[in-house]
Amino acid sequence: xxxxxxxxxxxxxxxxxxxxxxxxxxxxxxxxxxxWYQQKPGFSPKLLIYRTSNLASGVPARxxxxxxxTSYSLTIGTMEAEDVATYYCQxxxxxxxxFGGGTKLEIK
Amino acid sequence: xxxxxxxxxxxxxxxxxxxxxxxxSGFSLTSYGVHWVRQSPGKGLEWLxxxxxxxxxxxxxxxxxxxxxxxxNSKSQVxxxxxxxxxxxxxxxxxxxNTMMNYFDxxxxxxxxxxxx
Numbered sequence: 024x025x026x027x028x029x030x031x032x033x034x035x036x037x038x039x040x041x042x043x044x045x046x047x048x049x050x051x052x053x054x055x056x057x058x059w060y061q062q063k064p065g066f067s068p069k070l071l072i073y074r075t076s077n078l079a080s081g082v083p084a085r086x087x088x089x090x091x092x093t094s095y096s097l098t099i100g101t102m103e104a105e106d107v108a109t110y111y112c113q114x115x116x117x118x119x120x121x122f123g124g125g126t127k128l129e130i131k
Numbered sequence: 132x133x134x135x136x137x138x139x140x141x142x143x144x145x146x147x148x149x150x151x152x153x154x155x156s157g158f159s160l161t162s163y164g165v166h167w168v169r170q171s172p173g174k175g176l177e178w179l180x181x182x183x184x185x186x187x188x189x190x191x192x193x194x195x196x197x198x199x200x201x202x203x204n205s206k207s208q209v210x211x212x213x214x215x216x217x218x219x220x221x222x223x224x225x226x227x228x229n230t231m232m233n234y235f236d237x238x239x240x241x242x243x244x245x246x247x248x
Contacts (some may be wrong), residue, residue: 058234060176067225067238068168068176074232111176115233119191120166120178 025050025114029123037131042099044126046112051092056116059088059097062125063108071110072097104130133157135165135226135239142245143216151242153209153226160184160202164229165209167200169222170241177222181229182209216246 026049036042046057059072070079072088075095085100099106107130112123139151153165167179180190182200190198197214209226224242227235 055232058232060235067241068227068235069238070234070236073230073234073236079236113176113234118181118189120181120233122168122176122178125175 024119025052025117025121027112027114027121027123029110029112029126031126032124033127033129035129035131036099036102038102038104040102042102042106042128044097044110044128046090046095046097046123048093048095048114052114052116054091054095056114057090057095058113058115060111060113060122061108062111068111099128102128102130106130133228133237135228135237137224137226137239137242139211139224139242139244141243142247144248145217145246147216148212148214149216149220149224149244151211151224151226153211153239155207155209155228158228160204160207160209165200165202166227166229166235167211168225168227168235170225171219171222174222179211179213179224183229216244218246220244221246 028047054075057075060068061071062068076088087098109125109127111125134156136154164183166181169177182188199212202209226239228237230236
């Protein structure tokens with residue numbers, strides 16, 4: 024099983040601040056199979072970034088993703104209030120599919 | 132448009148089973164797999180299993196003895212059943228559509244399950 028470890032687990036950012044969340048995999052993953060989701064309280068998870076760096080439909084350009092091998096990251100270029108959510112990475116490389124533990128992002 | 136709509140009970144007694152139906156629209160189950168994911172209160176996302184477009188299944192080893200996923204392509208329905216429920220199975224259960232690169236592009240609204248006597 025591929026274990027995904029996200030950091031930090033929680034963080035608070037000011038509006039306009041740049042945010043980076045990391046996702047570390049226990050085994051190397053093709054960048055084609057690392058994806059990110061955004062979940063706001065009371066809602067289902069929403070696809071944010073697929074295949075490491077591709078924005079899902081309707082996702083603002085301030086979001087970006089990068090990485091390879093065992094190290095991946097999600098960046099928000101300028102924090103906005105609407106970005107308050109929990110973010111999860113997910114690997115689609117092998118069964119069982121696994122998610123990172125989540126990063127809860129709050130606003131200062 | 133693509134939709135996944137879930138139906139199922141909200142409250143189940145310990146040792147009983149859970150059945151959820153995920154009814155899809157906007158795509159065919161013969162072309163896409165459907166996964167099941169749960170989220171325990173205040174916790175992260177846990178993958179449970181998948182039924183592939185061809186009808187084969189894969190399960191999380193932790194649940195393989197008490198989990199079953201099946202489907203009816205003609206009715207666009209996927210069926211989730213988990214047996215021998217305990218309090219720690221209290222969670223929100225989601226169905227989600229699989230894509231070629233194995234991400235979940237559409238999710239159901241979630242079924243909130245409470246296991247309690």
